[in-house]
Amino acid sequence: MAEIVISEFMDEAAVAELGASFDVLYDKTLGDRPEALAEAAAGCRALIVRNRTQVRGALLDGANLRVVGRLGVGLDNIDCAACRERGIAVIPATGANNVAVAEYVLAGLLMLLRGCYGASASVAAGEWPRERLVGREIAGKTLGLVGFGGIAREVAARARACGMRVIAHDPFLPADAPEWERYGVRAVGLDGLLAEADAVSLHVPLTPETRHLIDAARLGMMKPGAVFVNAARGGVADEEALAEALVSGRLAGALVDVFEKEPLKAASPLAQAPNCILTPHIAGVTQESNVRVSSLVARKVAEALRGDA
Structure with a gap:
């Protein structure tokens, strides 16, 4: 079972960087398939999302998350209060885009x-x-x-x-x-x-x-x-x-x-x-910013998981 689930698109180099140290499931369609996402996330320690994946309710109840990485800065798709109650760190890519x-x-x-x-x-x-x-x-x-x-x-x-x-x-x-x-x-x-x-x-x-x-x-x-x-x-x-x-x-x-x-x-x-x-929520996504955002989140998620081990 994957330790890290990535539910939306991420720079491939950053995915590979995580995959070198952790068991990673990368499926950028999961953000639009909440039942499949809940099943995939049931045993994972980290979830990496953009803005479409809803991190709240049943997903949080059924997972054993320690960290949520956000490939961007807005957090309205993440129930931050519920994450705090569960001791789940929420890591946005502040400044990278x-x-x-x-x-x-x-x-x-x-x-x-x-x-x-x-x-x-x-x-x-x-x-x-x-x-x-x-x-x-x-x-x-x-x-x-x-x-x-x-x-x-x-x-x-x-x-x-x-x-x-x-x-x-x-x-x-x-x-x-x-x-x-x-x-x-x-x-x-x-x-x-x-x-x-x-x-x-x-x-x-x-x-x-x-x-x-x-x-x-x-x-x-x-x-x-x-x-x-x-x-x-x-x-x-x-x-x-x-x-x-x-x-x-x-x-x-x-x-x-x-x-x-x-x-x-x-x-x-x-x-x-x-x-x-x-335009389709694309202002913060360029080839360059995708690399910066993905690299930053990958590094911080890895640090959080290693510190939790």
């Missing part, structure tokens, strides 16, 4: 403000819609970051290098914290941020306090013509309200990588919204 997400957000800002990302089909068909596709530069615009942790700081550095002004809201970071000055970012309240920013990007976890933090009322506070990026967690923004803001024309565009239910259903209001770019 910051650059990937920051580059994704910056790319989104460039695409949304320039507004020409959907022109290929019309140009290929012989059209020449130059006037319609005159967009905006990000230089001189104000970026509002909701949350100012590690990823948001990487976004701020890149946005300021492109000439943006950056403001942020983070009630957990004191006003005199050195990070504000270090990154050249001004701390503001959430409502003030929404009213001032030309672009808003979310960088908070999904918790009871942040669920639908960005609702219809707060979307209504945003500047007409502003753009919106959510590469944090589905559920932080109200998807129906966001779709309505796009349909009404109040927002000029949105880039959404994370959803309340994944995969996104074809009937979602966001699927029909104009100027809305949808």
Whole structure:
């Protein structure tokens, strides 16, 4: 019986590294097969997951886990309280995909403000819609970051290098914290941020306090013509309200990588919204970040198991 079960995709070199010291079951389909996962995990000491595997309830009850490795940073798919009660260590890959997400957000800002990302089909068909596709530069615009942790700081550095002004809201970071000055970012309240920013990007976890933090009322506070990026967690923004803001024309565009239910259903209001770019929870996953994340988690899981032996 395997000591380590890996239920979603992981860098093959990191899997091999674990396999050199432990009995490993690597089946990246297990995250979508909860019964098979529960059977596989019944005797294992470690479980390594991404965001689709639900580590809670019957899975925890039926396993003898000592550690859960998370190939990423969000923990809303893991019942952390239940893990603490059972003495199970939860190990996220903190910091290992910051650059990937920051580059994704910056790319989104460039695409949304320039507004020409959907022109290929019309140009290929012989059209020449130059006037319609005159967009905006990000230089001189104000970026509002909701949350100012590690990823948001990487976004701020890149946005300021492109000439943006950056403001942020983070009630957990004191006003005199050195990070504000270090990154050249001004701390503001959430409502003030929404009213001032030309672009808003979310960088908070999904918790009871942040669920639908960005609702219809707060979307209504945003500047007409502003753009919106959510590469944090589905559920932080109200998807129906966001779709309505796009349909009404109040927002000029949105880039959404994370959803309340994944995969996104074809009937979602966001699927029909104009100027809305949808991606499959991929912001933090690049070839490079996958290596960093997988290597970090493999090393820490191995250390935890050896320390538990």
